[in-house]
Amino acid sequence: MNLRSAIRAPLAAAVLLAGTVVHAADADLVERVRQLAEAQSGELEKTFKHLHANPELGFQETETAAMVAKRLNKLGYQVHTGIGGTGIAAVLENGDGPVVMFRSDMDALPLKEDTDLPYASDKQVTLPDGSQTYVMHACGHDSHVSWLLGIAQVMKETRKDWSGTLVLVAQPAEELIEGAQAMVDDGLYDKVPEPELLIAAHIFPIWASGTVAVRAGRRMAGSDALDVTLHGVGGHGSSPQHTVDPVVLGARSVMAYQTIVSRNVDPQQPAVLTVGSVQIGEANNVIPDNGVLKLNLRWYEKPVREQLISAIKRETNGLAKAAGVPEDRMPEYTMKGYAEPVYNDEALVDWAKPVLASVLGEKAIMPGFPPVMGSEDFPLLVSGLENTKTLFMEVGGGAPDVTKVYMETGKLPPLNHNPKFEIKNPGLAITAAVKAGSMLLLDSLKPKG
Known part of the structure; x- marks a missing residue:
């Protein structure tokens, strides 16, 4: 199936029918998550723009990591720094229950940015061989870091509504396909408990900002x-x-x-x-x-x-x-x-869709793109753990009419790793990811009984 066929699939088939999502979360909690996420929107967009203008290559994310650690410490998380070089793992213990992990990556790419954004990067760095390269957040990891911080705030403010242990990971060097394994090799699980579920999300401009998608089966190679x-x-x-x-x-x-x-x-x-x-x-x-x-x-x-x-x-x-x-x-x-393939378990997707629809609305749940040959290394964080499952979520970062334009013309905006890559309405995209990620975490940590 090609992308256009996937988009043509009725969106109603991508989520459960209306009336079946109420069980996913208490209505009051859903509303509280919305309010907490939206209250942070301006600050998170400011963070995003700062990160975009100050990108760092893999294993060099010192300033990014320091900012993440400072904010998570302030929220009361137990923060472990320098894992695998520049990686961070933060723990929030909140009673008995499962351990759930959410991961975001931090690194940028050696590209010269070619956008007209007022916060565009003009940063250059010297490589180990003495050469210089421009650096750009051309894959959206600046938004990933931003929504990690937003999720951290929501989960801290909703502690009475969940029970268990939350682990947040800010991972280095995803673009090198080395950072996840580096964190594990450097003793990640000597510092944090092993999770039962690992959730990761990535932004893509093929869906409009404000939308998300989860799809079962093969996702990335x-x-x-x-x-x-x-x-x-x-x-x-x-x-x-x-x-x-x-x-x-x-x-x-x-x-x-x-x-x-x-x-x-x-x-x-x-x-x-x-x-x-x-x-x-x-x-x-x-x-x-x-x-x-x-x-x-x-x-x-x-x-x-x-x-x-x-x-x-x-x-x-x-x-x-x-x-x-x-x-x-x-x-x-x-x-x-090295990276392992990314698969979404069908049962996890069946769980996630109504949870996401409960907080974003069914119209914001996209069908998900067909399997692609791009890669993500986050499964390596848990590949040695027998009973840990993973869930991968797509976050929209495109213009409101991106789907309509594609269906009519076959044209897509510049995609990830392109010098012209741009997240449209980043505040909206990040806020949607905060709502979506927070609700998935809250539902997976929901007290029993």
Whole structure:
């Protein structure tokens, strides 16, 4: 199913029918959540604009993390900082009951912003290799941090209405697909209790601000970042007969990779193999000793992942041998960032939809986009926990007529990771996320009996 087909699906089918959502939350509590969220709208939008103008790359979110920690401390949360570098986990214990976690990511992207926003970023940073890059919140993590703070306030103010333990996570380096695992490896669960449910949300401009969506099944793909280091025998450009040229080996390898998905993977299984960077050589008249191919893999099933990795090694090693690369200089493979696929359990979605409709209204509940090959690393926060479930929510960040325009013209606004990415009416989008996230947490922590 394509996106347009998904949008055409009757919105009434995306939520339970009217009259069936009253059980999701007490009407007085729903109204209180609305009021608490809306009362913060102006301040949260101000926070968002500050974060947008001051973005930070993965594992460099020092100022963002300090602001989050300060505000959560002020609210009375037990705050743990510096987890996995710059990550934060905050705990609010409120009697007996389940442990529920809500996670937001903090990092921005190495992009030069190309919007006309008055709070646009013009920030530049120096990378470890000495080069400089512009930085931009082109994926909306500034809004994620903002609604995390809003949810923290609501949950603090509604303590009489829930029982259990709430854990809020501000995670670094999602864009690197490394931050969630870094927090776990750095002892996250030595500091906070293991959750029974983990909720995460992401903003997308394909839905209008003020709306949300949850959809069952596959949502986002698993991902790997893989560096292939090619070793040759360097020499003078005038004497190629005395060399083993990694430039040619790299070119052949890139072309060989193009048939891996089409000739190795079951056509019914989604998979993507992208060569995002080729870094081989520097001078016109020098055949270099080595080079690096930077690959990105996307998949939904673990056997497909293994097929991709195995085929990459087979093709590259075969070409290296054919080129005459010595056995002691065969290609090397470095696995870097990794993310597991994101799935929404059908039973959790059936629970979440009426809860969301109770606080936002049924018209604000979108059908959810079809499965995509983009990735999210938040499942790694709990992948080692046997009984923990996850729920992924989409938050609208587009113009009011974004769906209408798409249906009539097929055009979408600049999407995430685009220099022109922009959240329309961010205050409305963030407030909707605060209402939605808070109600999901309150319902999952609802006292029994």
